[in-house]
Amino acid sequence: MTLDVMETIERHESVVRSYIRTFPKPFDRAQGVRIYDTDGNPYLDFFAGASVLNYGHNNPELKKVLLDYIESDRIVHSLDMASVARAEFLDAFNRYILEPRGMSYRVQFPGPTGTNAVEAALKIVRKVTERHKVLSFTNAFHGMTVGSLAVTGNAFKRRGAGFPLTYSESMPYDGYFGKDVDTIDYMDKLLADKGSGIDKPAAIITETVQGEGGLAACSMEWLKAVEDVCRKHDLLLVVDDIQTGNGRTGPYFSFEEAGISPDIVTVSKSISGYGLPLALTLVKPEHDIWEPGEHNGTFRGHNLAFATAKRALELYWSNDELQRETERKGQLIYSALQKIIDKYPAAGGEHRGRGMMRGIRFSADAEIAGTVSEVAFENGMIIETSGPEDDVLKLLPPLIISDEDLNIGLEIIDQAVGEALQRCSIS
Numbered sequence: 001m002t003l004d005v006m007e008t009i010e011r012h013e014s015v016v017r018s019y020i021r022t023f024p025k026p027f028d029r030a031q032g033v034r035i036y037d038t039d040g041n042p043y044l045d046f047f048a049g050a051s052v053l054n055y056g057h058n059n060p061e062l063k064k065v066l067l068d069y070i071e072s073d074r075i076v077h078s079l080d081m082a083s084v085a086r087a088e089f090l091d092a093f094n095r096y097i098l099e100p101r102g103m104s105y106r107v108q109f110p111g112p113t114g115t116n117a118v119e120a121a122l123k124i125v126r127k128v129t130e131r132h133k134v135l136s137f138t139n140a141f142h143g144m145t146v147g148s149l150a151v152t153g154n155a156f157k158r159r160g161a162g163f164p165l166t167y168s169e170s171m172p173y174d175g176y177f178g179k180d181v182d183t184i185d186y187m188d189k190l191l192a193d194k195g196s197g198i199d200k201p202a203a204i205i206t207e208t209v210q211g212e213g214g215l216a217a218c219s220m221e222w223l224k225a226v227e228d229v230c231r232k233h234d235l236l237l238v239v240d241d242i243q244t245g246n247g248r249t250g251p252y253f254s255f256e257e258a259g260i261s262p263d264i265v266t267v268s269k270s271i272s273g274y275g276l277p278l279a280l281t282l283v284k285p286e287h288d289i290w291e292p293g294e295h296n297g298t299f300r301g302h303n304l305a306f307a308t309a310k311r312a313l314e315l316y317w318s319n320d321e322l323q324r325e326t327e328r329k330g331q332l333i334y335s336a337l338q339k340i341i342d343k344y345p346a347a348g349g350e351h352r353g354r355g356m357m358r359g360i361r362f363s364a365d366a367e368i369a370g371t372v373s374e375v376a377f378e379n380g381m382i383i384e385t386s387g388p389e390d391d392v393l394k395l396l397p398p399l400i401i402s403d404e405d406l407n408i409g410l411e412i413i414d415q416a417v418g419e420a421l422q423r424c425s426i427s
Contacts, residue, residue: 005038022373023382030057033401035382044409046376046383046397051211051243051357054270055312056398062274065311066304078301080109089306093280096313097252105265105282108290111297112277114242114268115143118205120281120295121264122147125203125236128287133201135187135235137173139213139388142205142240151205153213154388169198173210174218184225191233203236203263204229208254208354211243214387215352215359215394220258227260236263236287242279246270247399249355250327252317263287271305273312278305326399329406330355333395336410344417346426352392359386359394360417364426366391371420372413381412 005026009017029036033056035043048054055062070076075083090107098105110120126132136142136151143149149158150165158165172183190196206226209217230237239262244254246269251257253265264287268279277299316322334351337360341349348363362368366389373393376383386394397409421427
């Protein structure tokens with residue numbers, strides 16, 4: 001019997017699935033920067049699993065480590081018991097990431113996903129400060145579990161909780177009121193004013209580029225000012241680097257250029273390097289005050305992910321070559337997108353993002369971005385949209401993409417924008 005993949009999924013899986021509706025093909029194989037459907041048709045991947053696959057699909061160096069590990073009957077599941085793979089990863093992360101940047105963090109494995117990392121961060125800031133509120137920002141996205149949703153801005157996602165989300169306050173992100181309004185002054189005033197109605201919070205949590213919020217990118221000056229507000233008002237600073245980290249914006253951590261020292265950093269997505277679930281909550285030693293087992297999870301010791309993560313650090317972060325290449329390719333993307341914006345003025349295009357996390361917001365019609373994604377898919381490309389209105393076309397190609405494939409993808413986008421404007425009757 002030949003299995004009808006799409007029909008089987010339609011019959012048996014929950015209607016909550018979403019990406020299958022945007023990319024309605026059954027996929028079977030993937031290699032490098034391409035995914036192949038069951039008919040063998042290739043799709044250039046400018047989605048990369050929402051930045052999970054920064055080093056490409058089935059990276060051969062990482063695959064070899066994974067297969068060798070399995071073939072040798074090495075331990076796969078170990079909760080948080082000691083394992084060689086765990087220790088080797090911790091050593092590599094300290095050696096290649098923390099020490100060269102002069103950073104001192106304890107590494108917590110909170111569970112397999114980004115939202116687990118955020119939940120741990122929210123719990124620890126409340127435990128340390130003995131305060132409850134956490135300040136987040138407009139259009140933020142921090143995960144789909146209840147604590148993470150409480151500091152998420154998207155109304156559609158928040159409604160899914162099914163009850164009021166509390167113990168958080170939303171502040172305006174950089175540029176939310178336009179370039180002429182200093183949102184730091186606004187926030188500082190509210191925190192200083194005893195009549196503002198804002199209870200003193202435990203922490204501020206922020207992204208440096210709002211991955212799901214429309215690719216709004218804060219300036220490094222604004223980010224530094226957020227840290228200054230935290231120090232002034234005795235708050236902890238949490239940087240959510242889940243989608244922006246692992247080199248997506250250039251440096252390993254997206255906040256490095258600002259010269260800040262967050263109290264807590266959340267990391268996930270591409271940390272395993274191979275698409276295997278793994279998440280980290282990095283905590284300054286003075287805040288690591290957990291009782292043993294106070295935050296745990298069955299899959300907080302994923303040894304397969306430790307093994308591939310260690311090798312990814314060795315391959316890509318033992319020097320600054322990947323960072324320099326990502327920054328260079330990021331400029332190529334920026335230039336190409338700006339040409340598209342200038343070529344199609346009727347679309348009302350506006351550049352968003354940083355590094356290799358960039359996109360175009362279409363102000364003329366929110367439907368344009370989705371239509372561009374649809375046309376691009378018809379022409380062999382997977383690319384998603386972002387923002388509360390899905391009005392931003394979002395580029396997340398693997399960091400290891402060649403210039404040739406990058407230019408092929410940018411040309412597909414150029415043609416897709418032109419076709420999308422026709423379909424949306426915009427001229």
